[in-house]
Amino acid sequence: MLSEVKVSTIINISKEIRKSILDMALSAGSSSSHFGGSLSNVEIIATIFSIMKKYKMNDKNYYKRDRFILSKGHGCLAYYAALAHFNFFSKKELKSFEKNDSFLLGHPVINRKLGIEFSNGSLGMGLSLGIGVAFAGKIKKNDYEVYVLMGDGECNEGSVWEALMAAPHYNLNNLTAIIDRNNYQQTGSGEEIMSLGNLKQKTISFGWETKELNGHDVPSLLNCLTKKNQSKKPRMIIANTIKGKGFSFSENNNSWHHAIMTKSQYDLALKELDK
Numbered sequence: 001m002l003s004e005v006k007v008s009t010i011i012n013i014s015k016e017i018r019k020s021i022l023d024m025a026l027s028a029g030s031s032s033s034h035f036g037g038s039l040s041n042v043e044i045i046a047t048i049f050s051i052m053k054k055y056k057m058n059d060k061n062y063y064k065r066d067r068f069i070l071s072k073g074h075g076c077l078a079y080y081a082a083l084a085h086f087n088f089f090s091k092k093e094l095k096s097f098e099k100n101d102s103f104l105l106g107h108p109v110i111n112r113k114l115g116i117e118f119s120n121g122s123l124g125m126g127l128s129l130g131i132g133v134a135f136a137g138k139i140k141k142n143d144y145e146v147y148v149l150m151g152d153g154e155c156n157e158g159s160v161w162e163a164l165m166a167a168p169h170y171n172l173n174n175l176t177a178i179i180d181r182n183n184y185q186q187t188g189s190g191e192e193i194m195s196l197g198n199l200k201q202k203t204i205s206f207g208w209e210t211k212e213l214n215g216h217d218v219p220s221l222l223n224c225l226t227k228k229n230q231s232k233k234p235r236m237i238i239a240n241t242i243k244g245k246g247f248s249f250s251e252n253n254n255s256w257h258h259a260i261m262t263k264s265q266y267d268l269a270l271k272e273l274d275k
Contacts, residue, residue, distance in 0.1 A: 130147075
């Protein structure tokens with residue numbers, strides 16, 4: 001049975017992350033932010049961070065702690081908000097997003113002391129990085145899990161499909177990949193630009209243990225992510241999400257892929273967040 005307390009805690013963390021995303025988007029000003037794709041990640045990231053073992057700042061045994069890799073680097077607002085919530089750095093730092101000399105850039109830049117495992121932004125890289133980390137864990141017999149959050153748009157990259165072949169070949173059952181399937185990318189819908197077809201069946205055929213679920217449903221995410229992977233296969237979660245989730249003006253509105261937040265939109269979003 002799932003703990004209702006834990007589910008409610010993750011739901012509250014998700015709400016806090018959305019508030020932080022709003023604050024960072026407003027603070028970014030004319031630099032703008034990748035708002036829509038960050039909002040589709042919120043419950044996924046909140047759940048992963050809540051269940052990862054030994055994932056904390058200044059962990060003396062770094063080489064045994066769980067890893068999180070944000071392959072869709074433009075979704076970093078949710079990532080930074082989660083790192084702040086889990087005390088990797090002060091929440092005050094979030095307002096430095098996209099400012100001069102800030103470590104909170106438009107795509108993550110490696111800073112392991114602050115919880116950022118890898119630099120990411122060039123799409124299609126993260127799963128290969130995760131495979132390397134998971135493979136190293138197997139070789140060194142280190143007991144950690146690797147979580148890679150990908151976008152459905154980046155699945156247009158050939159490197160993703162090479163990685164999808166490699167992980168089952170090496171029996172990387174310490175690797176979990178999550179595809180944020182919000183059905184949009186920078187210039188339009190995924191269906192128009194490059195249809196992925198039946199992504200679940202494709203990943204199964206590549207040798208993955210695959211589950212498809214609602215990426216905003218915390219109990220489903222928690223149940224799936226906390227189940228021990230009993231097979232030798234890597235695990236794939238296809239998370240069906242809504243781009244811009246949470247606010248009336250941004251949901252399924254691809255204009256918010258990368259946009260400037262106005263004060264009036266910020267105020268409206270705060271009201272909707274408190275409902």
